[in-house]
Amino acid sequence: MSVLIVGSTALDSIKTPKAENPRLLGGSASHAAVAASFFGPVKLVGVVGDDFPKRYVQLYRRHGIDLEGLQRLPGKTFHWSGEYETNMNNRRTLLTELGVFETFTPTLPKAYQTSPFVLLANIAPALQLHVLDQMRRPKFIAADTMDLWLNIALADLLKLLKRIDCFVLNDGEAYQLTKADNVVTAIKKLHQLGPKYVIIKKGEHGAIVSTPKGFFIAPAFPLHRVVDPTGAGDSFVGGMMGYLATARGAIDDNLRRAVVYGTVVASFCCEGFGLNRTTKLKRGHIELRVRELAGLTKF
Numbered sequence: 001m002s003v004l005i006v007g008s009t010a011l012d013s014i015k016t017p018k019a020e021n022p023r024l025l026g027g028s029a030s031h032a033a034v035a036a037s038f039f040g041p042v043k044l045v046g047v048v049g050d051d052f053p054k055r056y057v058q059l060y061r062r063h064g065i066d067l068e069g070l071q072r073l074p075g076k077t078f079h080w081s082g083e084y085e086t087n088m089n090n091r092r093t094l095l096t097e098l099g100v101f102e103t104f105t106p107t108l109p110k111a112y113q114t115s116p117f118v119l120l121a122n123i124a125p126a127l128q129l130h131v132l133d134q135m136r137r138p139k140f141i142a143a144d145t146m147d148l149w150l151n152i153a154l155a156d157l158l159k160l161l162k163r164i165d166c167f168v169l170n171d172g173e174a175y176q177l178t179k180a181d182n183v184v185t186a187i188k189k190l191h192q193l194g195p196k197y198v199i200i201k202k203g204e205h206g207a208i209v210s211t212p213k214g215f216f217i218a219p220a221f222p223l224h225r226v227v228d229p230t231g232a233g234d235s236f237v238g239g240m241m242g243y244l245a246t247a248r249g250a251i252d253d254n255l256r257r258a259v260v261y262g263t264v265v266a267s268f269c270c271e272g273f274g275l276n277r278t279t280k281l282k283r284g285h286i287e288l289r290v291r292e293l294a295g296l297t298k299f
Contacts, residue, residue: 142240
């Protein structure tokens with residue numbers, strides 16, 4: 001089954017203490033779509049300007065990503081610039097130019113409206129709701145978010161939570177949204193807002209998954225060196241959704257393994273700038289690292 005991914009398509013300029021790379025392919029939809037493409041068909045919905053490099057369009061296509069929903073408008077592509085400290089958990093934004101993304105309204109081609117698996121990658125909750133209004137009974141809907149929407153679009157976010165199956169956010173956002181003082185309490189409150197499944201991303205410390213059958217604790221894959229963590233969270237949820245869409249059986253039976261696959265794809269993302277490392281992967285590389293992680297966690 002195919003995965004529909006709606007989110008930002010951007011050009012990222014990234015600076016670390018050791019290197020600087022301008023105008024890389026980025027955005028939540030880009031990272032998620034490439035991650036999901038290792039498992040099955042992907043349909044991407046986003047917007048770019050007339051300055052969007054042709055080589056990035058070709059990169060999407062090399063991964064078999066359907067681009068019928070990618071809008072190209074006159075103007076500049078969304079551009080983000082950020083700088084990481086030596087501790088790469090610390091990042092500051094240097095520049096944000098919304099360009100054509102400022103007026104982006106996701107319009108789904110007819111063929112996209114029946115997609116069984118839907119990933120609402122990190123965009124404004126109002127746009128995520130607009131996408132759901134165009135869908136025809138999807139099987140599984142996951143949505144990602146960020147602290148900005150909790151600050152400026154909370155009402156829309158709360159409406160969204162009543163209409164999705166799986167909510168993905170980091171631990172800081174979970175505390176901010178629920179006013180809880182620990183993650184277990186926060187998860188319980190998040191379920192009460194609507195989603196059946198809740199996934200708390202904890203960066204280098206992995207993820208916590210909560211389902212009707214209980215908790216699953218997934219560690220991150222240990223890396224010797226992190227080059228650039230930009231897009232790792234989007235790669236995580238994209239890989240997870242890609243695996244779920246191609247796995248046989250019920251969501252509950254496959255979610256734990258899907259989260260592990262998402263974790264592994266995210267680990268590769270961190271080993272290069274932007275999508276440079278992820279786009280060089282083969283499925284075999286992912287399977288090998290999944291087996292390594294299984295060995296590390298078995299007892």
